[in-house]
Amino acid sequence: MASMMRKVAMSNMLVLVGLTRRTSSRSLTTGKNLAKKARNELPPEGEVTKSVFMSQSTDIYTNLALEDWMYRNMDFSNHHVMMVWRNEPxxxxxxxxNPWLEANVPFLSDKEIALARRHSGGGTVYHDRGNLNITFFTPKERYNRKYNLELIKRALYRGFGIKSVINDRDDIIVQDKYKISGTAAKLGRLTGYHHCxxxxxANKADLSKALAKREHGIQTNATVSTPSPVVNLADMDNxxxxxxxxxxxxxxxxxxPALRLDxxxxxxxxxxxGFQFVNPTDDWFPGLSELKNELGSWDWSFGKTPEFTVSRSFPVPAELLAPSKVYSAAQELVITMTVGKGxxxxxxxxxxxxLVESGFHGEAxxxxxxxxxxxxxEALEALEDAMLTRRGDVKKLDDKEQFVAKCFDQVVNTI
Structure with missing residues (x-):
């Protein structure tokens, strides 16, 4: 075994076994055929083989589409698959x-870092080419995330002498406190996958900024991530x-073996x-581009956000208040919005x-x-257009309208 791994390391290549343009007929069935599979048809462990698929793409939407395509179309009854993949930032x-709650959306926009919503549950993660992503595919009845995590734990120790533990959240922890891996999963009627x-x-500076938490003023029932201290494995062993x-x-x-940790x-x-390079294109996986386009759309990434309410308060500058007036309470503009499907x-x-007495009126x-x-x-532009429209031929917002627009901008563009 050691000689085999040394040979691979020397060539800087992975073993390539049975590479074909299409997934073999033993592995690929149509949805109609999958529906015919019954629980008692699962073969014994000795008849189940395994493959390691290595995606040749580093595009997040392509890789999530590939994951979804395999979940929808492949039969894993006698062929379990581990897919490895990585992405650009x-x-x-x-x-x-909720992406506005979980990510620093303005930072992502400025740095041209993609934001994607996956099909599985769980929390938010940052990816770049310094991350290794792994997806384990099995029939639903043989889904076993503990088995998968133990494999990773054993590989870390066998290959690099790194000791780790799996906590009650199924995170992989090193040095008693640092998280190096988080877990999520999707279970369907026939197929399940676990990925981590x-x-x-990874670029920890960008990771920190991309996932920076700030005071958002958001109320929601959406799943909220649990922040944890993290460390790069390369910092432990170069x-x-x-x-x-x-x-x-x-x-x-x-x-x-497929079912036991022997x-x-x-x-x-x-x-x-063995190991197989896979090229995530329509030639190899018919219909993949359609899945990719859906995953890359605003309607999916942002439009699938559970309903939320955001409320922010802004003190009104003294120069915008009615002159010669003394107010007993702080003068604040409060903007509250309910957002559904983005x-x-x-x-x-x-x-x-x-602000009212100085001449501003928030008309219906x-x-x-x-x-x-x-x-x-888009909402900010609509607000500015509406305020200009109600004033006829005026081409520029006055000071009070500019203040309201600036506050509105902070609500939609800085959370």
Missing amino acids: CVVIGRHQ TLLVN KVTVEALQTAIGYEYLRT DGGERQILKQR LIDDVTLNIPPG SVITHLKGKRFTS
Whole structure:
């Protein structure tokens, strides 16, 4: 075994076994055929082979589409698959999360870092090429995340001497406190997958900024991530690279039987289908681009956000208040919005007396103009247009309107 891994390391290549343009007929069935599968048809462990699929894409939407395509179309009854993949910088949120609450959306926009919503639940993670992402596919009845995490734990120790533990949240922890991996899963009627990410040499500065938490004023029932201290594996041992870790975990997966955590060694490896590069394109996976386009759309990434309410208060500058007036209470503009499916359902402007008496009125026509707009700069543009429209031929907002627009901008563009 050691000689085999040294040979792989020297060539800087992974073993390539049985690479084909299409998934084999033993593995791929149509949805109609999958529906015919019954629980008692699952083969015994000895008849189940394994493959390690290595995605050749580093695009988050392509890789999530590939994961979804395999989940929808492949039959894993007698062929379990571990897919390894990595991405250019991106933030990936869980299926039921709020991106405006979980990610620093303005920072992502400025840095051109993609934001994606996956199909599985769980919390938010940052990916870049210093992360190794792993997805384990099995029939639903044989889904076992503990088995998968133990494989990773064993590979870390066998390959690099790194000791780790699995906590009650199914995170992988090193040095008693640092998280190197989080877990999420999706279970369907026939198929299940468990995926996780491993921090190898990620850009921790960008990770921190991309997931920065601030006071948002958001109330929601969306799933909220639990922050944890993290560490890169490369900081513990500089021999750990994404490629080396991919090889170590891949061999640990292949040397282990499908259902038990026994060490079958080289004999077990030779029974498997090995490592296979996969090219996530429509030629290999018909219909993949359609899945990718859906995952990359605003309607999916932001529009699937559970309903939330955001409320922010802004002190009104003294120069905008009515002159020669003394107010007993602080004069604050309060903006409250209800957002559903990423669109503004309702807006309330609580305008303080000092701003009203100085000439500003939040007319119903202005508020109505915002409903149905995306919770983005699109809403700000609609607000500015509405305020200008009600004043006829005026081409520029006055000082009070500019203040309201600036506050509105802070609500939709700085959370």
